Amino acid sequence: MPRRILQLVTVLHPGDFIENLRQWPHLIKSRAARSALQQKLAENRNLEGKPRYVPGTVIVDYGEPDGRNQGSYFIRATHLVEFLADPRLLFMPDNKPRFRWKLEFRHSWQDDPQAAMNDDQRQALLSEISKATLIVKALWQNQSLAPNAPLQIGVNLVLVPVKNVLDAQEGNFRFERSGGNVWIEW
Numbered sequence: 001m002p003r004r005i006l007q008l009v010t011v012l013h014p015g016d017f018i019e020n021l022r023q024w025p026h027l028i029k030s031r032a033a034r035s036a037l038q039q040k041l042a043e044n045r046n047l048e049g050k051p052r053y054v055p056g057t058v059i060v061d062y063g064e065p066d067g068r069n070q071g072s073y074f075i076r077a078t079h080l081v082e083f084l085a086d087p088r089l090l091f092m093p094d095n096k097p098r099f100r101w102k103l104e105f106r107h108s109w110q111d112d113p114q115a116a117m118n119d120d121q122r123q124a125l126l127s128e129i130s131k132a133t134l135i136v137k138a139l140w141q142n143q144s145l146a147p148n149a150p151l152q153i154g155v156n157l158v159l160v161p162v163k164n165v166l167d168a169q170e171g172n173f174r175f176e177r178s179g180g181n182v183w184i185e186w
Contacts, residue, residue: 007154041145063142073171
């Protein structure tokens with residue numbers, strides 16, 4: 001079973017957990033600006049991207065997807081919430097309408113310290129997420145693009161809340177905290 005550091009957890013459709021999204025602290029980031037920053041950071045690390053064609057655009061990826069984990073498995077969030085890092089709510093106005101809002105959980109927001117949630121908001125969010133079942137939309141293995149991060153492969157997990165998991169099975173994901181990191185094994 002592969003075992004990697006869990007670098008980033010993205011949860012799509014945060015409106016399932018948060019009412020009145022615009023009233024919560026949030027970052028406004030254009031997809032184009034985030035892609036340009038990602039490209040710059042990747043170039044600084046001598047990483048070469050691969051184009052991926054999606055309807056209406058091209059996305060440059062700097063990692064590899066785990067094809068076994070793209071919509072076939074779910075995670076019960078009760079097993080995940082204790083391992084989630086610092087959340088930020090993001091609004092991306094140039095994304096497709098249903099993907100404009102998302103939550104990102106990272107261990108460091110040094111480049112984006114603003115829009116932090118207060119403790120009450122964070123606890124309310126985690127409480128709501130803990131009740132959810134989340135489909136693993138994608139599991140990416142990437143080198144960290146952060147300037148001071150070690151050159152190692154980590155995991156970016158993309159999750160989507162679902163009401164009905166009839167077409168999926170529970171994934172065999174294990175999370176653990178060790179050596180100052182959160183690890184995922186699958």
